[in-house]
Amino acid sequence: MALSDKELKEISYLARINVKEESFSSLKKELEQILTLFEELNEADTSSIDAMSHPLDLSQPTRKDEVTEENQRDELLKNAPSVKSGLFIVPKVIDGEA
């Protein structure tokens, strides 16, 4: 199982993790080792098997539509890296003239 540089770049963008060019070759090698491990599954006959998404066969539990959480905006904002007037601050997202 070989990964191309282009594939690695695409995965790293999808995952929003910057990967420096100089670590491409070592990372590719590690990922390829792991992907090779997956090939063992090809031998298993799963033609009549349903996918198991979860160990419990549960339906989504419901509850009464009542407010259970109190507003704790200030408490929650304490952990944010950048805050102004009760808002999370990020770099400008939409380009264009104001």
Place this chain on the structure above:
Amino acid sequence: MDLHKLSLKEQLEGLKNSEFTSVELTSHYLKRISDHDEKFNSFITVTGDNALIQAQAADERYKKDKSLPLDGVPIAHKDIFCTKGVRTTCGSKMLSNFEAPYSSTVYTKLDEQGMVMLGKTNMDEFAMGSSNETSYFGPVSNPWDTEYVPGGSSGGSASCVSAELAPIATATDTGGSIRQPASLCGLTGIKPTYGRVSRYGMIAFASSLDQGGVVARSAEDAALILEGMSGHDPKDSTSLKLPSPDLTKNLKNSIQGMKIGLPKEFFEKDMPSYVEQSIQEAIETYKSLGAEIVEVSLKNINLSLPIYYIIAPAECSANLSRYDGVRYGYRCEDPKDIEDLYMRTREEGFGAEVKRRILIGTYALSAGFYDAYYLKAQKCRQLVANDFTNAFESVDVILSPTTPGTAFKAGEKSDDPTEMYLQDIFTIPANLAGLPGISIPCGEHDGLPLGMQLVGNSLEEDKLLQFAYSYQSNTDWHKKMPNI
């Protein structure tokens, strides 16, 4: 008096009978932590002041004859359980300054029963690792020999209990992270049935596999605390709608006539002769206690490792997308735009193993590969679960080694991720099927301990603990502690 030599149960009785106070007991452990933990690095945060306040409150309740079920006994919590007012790091730079605005249900339940928190234990970053070498807060060492790893990801919990810096610790297990370190540190570690222990406030790695439990010095201590942290929680949609099980009721019952299954696929593997010998001796002990030994087949068990390394990274890539540098956690310096903020925050905030798993999971879930990897893995997962269902029609528990050997040296397996993954070859299947598993000490080699694993049918933690208690009542392996 060497208070740390008392079992947790004896400590609880000593407190009830006013032989010592919780402040004395807590101070004793805090002193041991400050005297010894430099060698092991098993704690990320020690909460000494808080602990003494909790201990004083417990002592007051004892004086007024209003004590709580686990009042005044200290515990260490894995730093994956959120604790309001005390930082929760999950072993990551990403959360190195994170103070959760709420507490996990596990912490809250044990707190409400009077337990005193000594601190938060070190762990592999986001619980990803089998050697506790991936923590942002530095590696943890094994108290039996500090050149060796304690196992992971609950390495700090195992290390501090093994060094008797805490009588017991909480831990979590996604593919073996309770049982493998328990085996490598000579402890009793139990992962209950998926859904027994609430995951609310337990930082998510792979949501369909993660489950909380404990590492302890005996099955009896483990039963006491696991019972206290189990039970239905409306805040966790995957929490089983069952009351907390009574885990001490059948603990001391005989295992006469009960059946132990030996999966032939496990015993066909090449294993070091000392592992085989220890396991054979354990089997003989069980025979002498009246258990019947039956060969069983888990014919798809060899698929477990690749299934796990698709499903766990896939779920982790989704769960860890929340660390974006916006609402909490680490943010990179001077991001030039929003993409740069995401890309560099996650590059700098996560360690190598976490990034590797997110990338693998992203790949496995990406368009064009989903059916070949994730869907295929989920189908194979069902095959493994079916094997267990069939096996439990004829046996009560399934016995195997917990790990392929004793602890390895730090750095020995860091270069090859797949070599490290083999550590969990015996433990992963129980997570895939959502079944309870326990590791108990059953031997040693070159001065390092080794464990055996028992896996039980769904909801049968009581039976696992009964088997473990029965073994521990007739052997001394669990009583051996390292000289620190």
